Amino acid sequence: MAFFFVACSDDESDFATRPSGGESSSSAKSSSSSEYERVQCNVKTDENCIKDDRDGQTYKTVKIGDQVWMAENLNFKTDSSFCYKNTAEYCEKYGRLYRWAAAVGKSESECGYGYTCSLPSGNIQGVCPNGWHLPSKAEWETLFNAVGGQSTAGKVLKSTSGWNSGGNGMDAFGFSALPAGIRNSIGGFSSEGGSxxxxxxxxxxxxxxxxxxxxxxxxxxxxxxxxxxxxxxVRCIQD
Incomplete structure (x- = not known):
């Protein structure tokens, strides 16, 4: 996945040479990679379940620290969003993959690659349902602190199945991060199982x-x- 990453921080990891999670390890894929199946929750019987009134889809939720997160990836169809490998079954399993403009609820000509978006301060609803918003960088950092720190957050946030080569997590907080992979800037897909x-x-x-x-x-x-x-x-966080 090094083809689209640029080293922009002095973190010890080198984002310019980040290894590809999905492509380099496909031959060593975990036997549990196909075990996860998305199940619709019931808003009438489960208080940790919400319904997106735009399309009727439901999402499990989880409270971690003082934040309430969706415990599943968003699957709301909009412009500049995609199913992995352009196949609907991946959307059912992992949710959709969004370009950043779509994630913040703007067009490519407003906020896409090469355009300065200058969003207002405060919560940005973006592609999220009413009452929810796209998390800011600071809100991701708050999540890391709530689960014990950034250096170990991956282990406790990752799902217990689906990750390559024994890379499954503990899912200790119910966040259930799935290795949905990415869509690159020219329309290719990679890293399912890896990232x-x-x-x-x-x-x-x-x-x-x-x-x-x-x-x-x-x-x-x-x-x-x-x-x-x-x-x-996209994971949404409650307002």
């Missing part, structure tokens, strides 16, 4: 925005900025 990549609402500049990244080979939760025109998963 979970999520947008934030925080813009870097006209070309980059912040995202959170989990990798199958370690326990770290990375937070850096990435090309706006790649497709990442």
């Amino acid at each position: 979970a990549d999520f947008w934030s609402s925080t813009e870097g500049d006209s070309y980059y925005a912040y995202g959170m990244y989990l990798y199958y080979l370690n326990d770290i939760a990375y937070l850096d900025y990435y090309d706006k025109d790649v497709g990442f998963s």
Whole structure:
């Protein structure tokens, strides 16, 4: 996945040479990679379940610290959003992959690659349902602190199945991060089983925005900025 990452921080990891989670390890894929199946929750019987009134889909939720998160990836169809490998079954399993402009609820000509978006301060609803918003960089950092720190957040946030080469997590807080992979800027897909990549609402500049990244080979939760025109998963947080 090095083709779209740019080293923009002095973190010890080198984002310019980040290894590909899905492609390099496909032959060593975990036997549990197909075990996860998304099940619709019931808003009438489960208080930790919400319904998106736009399309009727439901999502499990979880409270971690003082935050309430969706415990599943968003699957609301909009412009500049995609199913992995352009196949509907992946959307059912992992939710959709969104370019950053779509994630913040704007067009490519407003906030896409090469355009400075200059979003207002405060919560950015973006593609999320009413009452929910796209997490900011600071809100991702708050999550890391709540689960014991960024250096081990990956282990406790990753799902217990689906990750390559024994990279499954503990899912200790019910966040259930799935290795949905990414869509690159030219329309290719990679890293299913190897990485979970999520947008934030925080813009870097006209070309980059912040995202959170989990990798199958370690326990770290990375937070850096990435090309706006790649497709990442979206997790919404309650207002």
